[in-house]
Amino acid sequence: MAWTVEPRILNLANAAGSGDRTRAEETLPVGTLTNPVSLLFDDAVSTVTRMRPYRFTGQEAACDLCGNLSHDQVGTRDRYGRKLRIVLCAHCGLVYANPMPTEGEVDAFYARHYRKLYHNAYEPRPKAIFRAFKGAKGRYRFLEPILGRGTRILDVGSGGGEVVHHFRERGMDAHGVEPNRGFAEYSIEAYGIPVQVSGWQNARIEPESFDIVTANHVVEHFRTPFPALVRFRDWLKPEGYLHISVPDVYSPQRTPYSRFHFAHLHYFDRESLIMMGLKAGFEVSERLPGHSTTVVFRKAATPAADWFRYPENYDRLARYFRDYTNLRYFLSRKPYSRWFRRMGRLGGEMFQATFVPGNLDRGNLDREKK
8 A cells, every 4th residue: 555644743944963964853743841740740640540440341262372261360450450350371371351352342442542541641742752752762772783774664553653753764664553543643743654543453554565563562452462463474574573562471570569451451471472473473583582571573484383382381470470469579679669760760851851951852852873
């Protein structure tokens, strides 16, 4: 299909640069950032918003990786206290919500409700944009060994479009797919980038048309992640790369009561993520293997028949869920040192976003020397 865009809100000016080419310097169409009190108030409102109940009917589901029906219950509520039954597959160790929302319920949730419930906004807020640009820079640096000018890259769950914009500024042929209309339309209008308003199931993408597909903290939201990885493989050229990053459910640094999130339907450790990639027709990249639950796969000639590489995964995770309790966590130093680190990071972000002139100017956020 043909991808066309019509930028409507861009305010461009030539940026003086010392590099080998001139970059466009753009002003964010988000207005002036407010003071720190306002930012803290926005965060508080967002937290309360996330506690609102959101009900679905759901249905009993088998494990999406191995098809097994046997499981252990490992959670009954999400981090905000909402009812959410989480189970651990007793065969491969995949963790998932059960009952699982129906396909129609998931589509409606992400098209109309998720961004409002989780972000309290129908389009990105200034602080979210600030963080997204930092994340875009980090993702570019991580993937740089497999990038080249003109590399065709697809960002699944492109959100506000910062990653697609950042990669296009560096000569990549980057595109996005985003199911939420508000965020997708914002990204098209703000950056003039090609983004489809669609979930992965209905995205109109030609087979073998991309060199790289990225999905950053996206796959955990899928009702059926295995078919999604198979579809991603179809979109990739021979020996193309799939970059996936998801939260690590095996994380002793994390508060046990905050493991589960209402919007997360699947939970991975590195072993279950790798096994799903192998079964879907990928192999772990030797050039850029990643770490923890950030994995770069390379498209293989055929799916691996011996994908069940970690038979001990269920036992390991069962012990972890049984032994790593809230009491054990709060009797350690971890929660308190983590709190101070988070407050320091939040304070730094608020200071930069509020007091440093031009910090939300795209020329400053998005420009790096070659």
